[in-house]
Amino acid sequence: MGRAIWVALISMGLILLASLYADGARRNIGYQLMERRQKVLEYAQHGNWEMAKQMLLETENWWKEREERLALFTHHELTDAVGDGIAQTLLALEKGEVYELFAGLERLKNAAERLHEQDAFVLKNIL
Amino acid sequence: MLTVFIRVVVLYLFSVLAMRLMGKRQVGQLQPYELVLALMVAEIAASPMENMGTPLLYGLVPILGLMVLHGVCTALSVKWLPVRRLLNGRPGVVIRQGCMDTVQMQKMGYTVEDLMEELRGLGYPDISEIETAILETNGRLSAFPKTIYEGVQKQDVLNDAPEKGMPRLLVVDGQVQKEHLMETGHDDAWLKTQLEKAGEKRTCDVVLASLNGEGRMYVQGKRKDRPCIFSAEREG
Secondary structure, three states, X not given: OOHHHHHHHHHHHHHHHHHXXXXXXXXXXXXXXXXXXXXXHHHHHXXXXXXXXXXXXXXXXHHHHHHHHHOOOOOXXXXXXXXXXXXXXXXXXXXXXXXXXXXXXXXXXXXXXXXXXXXXXXXXXXX | OHHHHHHHHHHHHHHHHHHHHHOHHHOOOOOHHHHHHHHHHHHHHHHHHXXXXXXXXXXXXXXXXXXXXXXXXXXXXXXOHHHHHHHHOOOEEEEEOOEEOHHHHHHHOOOHHHHHHHHHHOXXXXXXXXXXXXXXXXXXXXXXXXXXXXXXXXXXXXXXXXXXXXXXXXXXXXXXXXXHXXXXXXXXXXXXXXXXXXXXXXXXXXXXEEEOOOOEEEEEEOOOOOOEEEEOOOOO
16 A cells, blocks of 8 residues: 555544543543532532532632643533533532522533533444 | 544545535536535534634544545545546546437436537537547546547648547556457457557556557556557457
């Protein structure tokens, strides 16, 4: 085969590897976000609001470190939804509003799940 | 991201197939797979441009994927004739010996109006002046007038001017074009003799061998700097 075909095949391989890396990174961040959100929920359910707030602040910092990189290969509305969820939950914790708190956590859960599952390499998404 | 790439591959192959099935009229001056590339790249590039919420990579990766696919298609079509036939199709003779080939035209989805329009564009308002017209794979029409309507050349004044007919490609990229060879009324043995006369012992070493209506043979070997041009021997 000619050199052009090898160049094309190698390029295709590199694109596939980069795609796999990007998918893996997004799914991993989504999974970690779900775990962190679960901890905040457990603290809140046990009435330990201080720990919930501390955990959420840690999550906020953790998220800020990753948001910009993630936005390179994820729809921005999704990364914005995570940021909004964290902000809503944090505000509810500060004000002590229970309904707002659970609404914020629900929003965060939805965003994290979408982050973990969107564009997954499954037949449904391909077709 | 991987899903996006897979979707690009599927859509690209599907679009090329669709363009091939649609026929040459849709193609214009590009080969079918090149037109698909141009259309898809324009569309894909527009999406991240107008939607700021879409990451730039969602535009870049599909275009990169298309470029790679286009590179593969081009390299394969240059290398292998069957791939070239599959991707580009074959040129079709729509006027043969001054007569319209309506069956061929119907097969290509080419109407008489289309033919007349193209001929007028080429400067031949009268179809009776045309000896041969070929609809090329890029959708353009090539027309060859009858000898009496051609411009006068020195050799026409000096000699009689018989109909030249269309040159036939007998070998392309080392592969004998059986259909063309049969149309010239010759066989493999005759072709082998002619190639040997041009210094080519193996057919696979011949890049191009053609025979024109006047019986002049053109042979270009892979390892030769210049083509060999000579009068072909008549059979028998």
